[in-house]
Amino acid sequence: MKKFIISIDQGTTSSRVILFNTKGKIEFVSQYEFRQYFPKNGWVEHNPNEIWSTTLKALKNVINKANKIRGRIISIGITNQRETTILWNKKTGKPVYNAIVWQDRRTQEYCKKLKNKKYENDFRKKTGLFIDPYFSATKVRWILDNVKESKKLLKSNNLLFGTVDTFLIWKLTKGKQHLTEATNASRTMLFNINNNKWDHEILKKLNIPNSILPEVKNSADDFGKTDKKIIGKEIPISAVLGDQQAAAVGQTCFDKGSIKSTYGTGAFVIMNTGSKKINSKNKLLTTICYRLNNKTTYALEGSIFIAGAGIQWLRDKMKLIKKATETEKIARSSNINDGIYVVPAFSGMGAPYWRPDARGLITGLTRDSNWQSLVRATVESVAYQTYDLFNAMNKDGLKPRIVKIDGGMVANNWFSQFLSDTINLKVIRPKVLETTALGVALFAGYQVGEFKSLNQIKNIWQKDKAFSPKIKNSLRNQLLQGWKLAIKKTLA
Numbered sequence: 001m002k003k004f005i006i007s008i009d010q011g012t013t014s015s016r017v018i019l020f021n022t023k024g025k026i027e028f029v030s031q032y033e034f035r036q037y038f039p040k041n042g043w044v045e046h047n048p049n050e051i052w053s054t055t056l057k058a059l060k061n062v063i064n065k066a067n068k069i070r071g072r073i074i075s076i077g078i079t080n081q082r083e084t085t086i087l088w089n090k091k092t093g094k095p096v097y098n099a100i101v102w103q104d105r106r107t108q109e110y111c112k113k114l115k116n117k118k119y120e121n122d123f124r125k126k127t128g129l130f131i132d133p134y135f136s137a138t139k140v141r142w143i144l145d146n147v148k149e150s151k152k153l154l155k156s157n158n159l160l161f162g163t164v165d166t167f168l169i170w171k172l173t174k175g176k177q178h179l180t181e182a183t184n185a186s187r188t189m190l191f192n193i194n195n196n197k198w199d200h201e202i203l204k205k206l207n208i209p210n211s212i213l214p215e216v217k218n219s220a221d222d223f224g225k226t227d228k229k230i231i232g233k234e235i236p237i238s239a240v241l242g243d244q245q246a247a248a249v250g251q252t253c254f255d256k257g258s259i260k261s262t263y264g265t266g267a268f269v270i271m272n273t274g275s276k277k278i279n280s281k282n283k284l285l286t287t288i289c290y291r292l293n294n295k296t297t298y299a300l301e302g303s304i305f306i307a308g309a310g311i312q313w314l315r316d317k318m319k320l321i322k323k324a325t326e327t328e329k330i331a332r333s334s335n336i337n338d339g340i341y342v343v344p345a346f347s348g349m350g351a352p353y354w355r356p357d358a359r360g361l362i363t364g365l366t367r368d369s370n371w372q373s374l375v376r377a378t379v380e381s382v383a384y385q386t387y388d389l390f391n392a393m394n395k396d397g398l399k400p401r402i403v404k405i406d407g408g409m410v411a412n413n414w415f416s417q418f419l420s421d422t423i424n425l426k427v428i429r430p431k432v433l434e435t436t437a438l439g440v441a442l443f444a445g446y447q448v449g450e451f452k453s454l455n456q457i458k459n460i461w462q463k464d465k466a467f468s469p470k471i472k473n474s475l476r477n478q479l480l481q482g483w484k485l486a487i488k489k490t491l492a
Contacts (some may be wrong), residue, residue, distance in 0.1 A: 173227055258404075
């Protein structure tokens, strides 16, 4: 009988469940998009019940498929959009408020107050993060301050907090397990990455009670079993990883210095720094890459808030394209970029600027400009933002030679080549683009003994295509000068 591993990949715009065989090949995918809520300028929310219902629907489809092809599901892994914050009633499982999404900027003023109190250095040393609305901590505080129900439940000790992984584990185990794991915890701004514990001093400063927090486990660990009443059978949940760390595992970035860049809703560069934490002097984040057998591997990360979300904006708001795949043909239709730059600071600027107040900008328009130029400039902006991250890494004395890339956008050959040209590095695309889902599936397999070592996992990874820089230095410099000027205008 064939053995399968299920990967639940709960993302920012859709819930996807993937059936992998033990060779890391995809057997079946079920995916459902869900609604994005924008109640006010800079606010982004999801309905936690929609996150759950789309995940459950996709999971049931995948289990049915596994039954049809007579396979045995040995384990489930969960990977998820990070930082997104949910608080719910311990007794009923009912969320007290919508999920506040990682892109949400509502706590900007509160973050300013914390910075004015000179907390940032202390928080940074402990968590590896900057004080920013991006992370979960200030979102939790906002709900506690603004949602009456949360205050009531807190008093009766019936309130729970979790990032999306915690919420899904809780639902899948029918409320038996209130757990998270190290990579997700490391993105809350409440977790001390030096001693691997929730930080009491930070909790005190933010007035967040310890009682609402989940227990933190290893990335590959025992997270309980799915409840029979929920999906019809008991399956062990054996691995959990935040989506970007899962992609690093899926790209087998197990060696110190190995690096991956993922292009999904946002874009995220992660470099494995081994057992050593590197504190960036150029505004990159220090974070946990994964934790196995209570041993932490650290990473340096650069976060770009808008990558694929920019393409979604072209499709859904500007109505310039019908499908994301059209962008490749449009970008190819011209030899030059027409001097137009789009800085997609729709929800502030992430690394290396950390300006939550910044907003999007289009510059360089002339009478000759057309909608195709705007589409191309939006695609290009993702490569330019990546250049900014690598530039920060170079300034920190880290000089990557090769970058493994993944995520929906890299299926676009034009973009992958332009990216290589812009960052002046060789980029390698894997055969399985769903590296986020693959990564957590591999760790789930490792936890149940299907894979005996990280080396065995390494052998599963396969290359699809490599892109090397082809552009003249003079043209690269000219394009980057235009980008730097656009950034200057955005931040002015």
